[in-house]
Amino acid sequence: MHIFKQFFSYDFLIYLNRIRIEKIDIVFASIAVGLLVLGIIVRIVSWRSSHKVRKSMLLRFARLFVTIGIMGLVWYGARYQLVAWFGTHLTYVIILLIGLVWTGFLLRYVFGSYFSEKQAWEKEQQKLKYLK
Secondary structure (H helix, E strand, O other), X not given: OHHHHHHOXXXXXXXXXXXXXXXXXXXXXXXXXXXXXXXXXXXHHHHHOOOHHHHHHHXXXXXXXXXXXXXXXXXXXXXXXXXXXXXXXXXXXXHHHHHHXXXXXXXXXXXXXXXXXXXHHHHHHHHHHHHO
């Protein structure tokens, strides 16, 4: 309970520590770098995929990971340069919330229409295989 109070406090979310970079800032930057690397890996996997629908889905996830990763690194640069509002922890929390909402929409696509699109594409490929 104490951690949640500290996380949602004014000192953590809004206050800029002008003396040094905190450990949590390095953790946030590591998350951003991890997302960027994951996005690049997913992008490479999508290039190697021959399945059109899977490639489209992987590109959507790669776009999410790369965008949130770059936004996180820009935040870390703003934090390092002590930019007033853009360098606060609140900004990074907002970036993560945007990423979570975006992930929710992607998961809704995956569990909603991805499997039906995949089956339709595979049936079409089966049909084209016999027509050639």
